[in-house]
Amino acid sequence: xxxxxxxxxxxxxxxxxxxxxxxxxxxxxxxxxxxxxxxxxxxxxxxxxxxxxxxxxxxxxxxxxxxxxxxxxxxxxxxxxxxxxxxxxxxxxxxxxxxxxxxxxxxxxxxxxxxxxxxxxxxxxxxxxxxxxxxxxxxxxxxxxxxxxxxxxxxxxxxxxxxxxxxxxxxxxxxxxxxxxxxxxxxxxxxx
Numbered sequence: 001x002x003x004x005x006x007x008x009x010x011x012x013x014x015x016x017x018x019x020x021x022x023x024x025x026x027x028x029x030x031x032x033x034x035x036x037x038x039x040x041x042x043x044x045x046x047x048x049x050x051x052x053x054x055x056x057x058x059x060x061x062x063x064x065x066x067x068x069x070x071x072x073x074x075x076x077x078x079x080x081x082x083x084x085x086x087x088x089x090x091x092x093x094x095x096x097x098x099x100x101x102x103x104x105x106x107x108x109x110x111x112x113x114x115x116x117x118x119x120x121x122x123x124x125x126x127x128x129x130x131x132x133x134x135x136x137x138x139x140x141x142x143x144x145x146x147x148x149x150x151x152x153x154x155x156x157x158x159x160x161x162x163x164x165x166x167x168x169x170x171x172x173x174x175x176x177x178x179x180x181x182x183x184x185x186x187x188x189x190x191x192x
């Protein structure tokens with residue numbers, strides 16, 4: 001049975017990144033504040049290492065260990081002193097970011113939906129990207145296969161806009177994995 005660990009390994013193969021060089025900052029510990037089963041699955045899938053995925057503007061960074069997860073909460077769920085920020089829902093955890101736009105895990109009973117939000121909107125409005133970690137990883141694998149492998153990251157036209165043909169192919173392939181609404185959110189992550 002395919003799992004998120006396997007999919008993230010495929011992504012690393014496409015990126016040419018082995019686990020030992022993937023920006024390791026710490027290994028997960030049992031005493032971490034993110035001890036939920038789903039967070040343990042997330043950390044296990046990323047093998048204790050952050051993962052940088054080339055994206056359209058800046059890299060998408062996924063936090064793969066307790067230290068980076070804790071640091072990743074600053075400015076979203078907590079201030080620099082670790083105090084909770086009032087506008088951040090308690091069941092959300094920042095799993096990564098693209099240009100300061102958070103990739104969020106919404107923890108529910110033995111389930112972690114993946115959400116995406118834009119910063120700077122005045123209040124946090126997050127939209128679902130996938131119902132679970134595995135489906136999100138599969139969508140990222142499709143991205144890497146197209147953006148890195150097939151297009152060699154050359155998807156921009158003369159005005160530095162992302163080429164419509166690339167976006168159409170990405171939407172078509174991701175739409176086989178995600179629902180229509182989730183595909184719209186994923187495409188917003190790409191070309192928002």
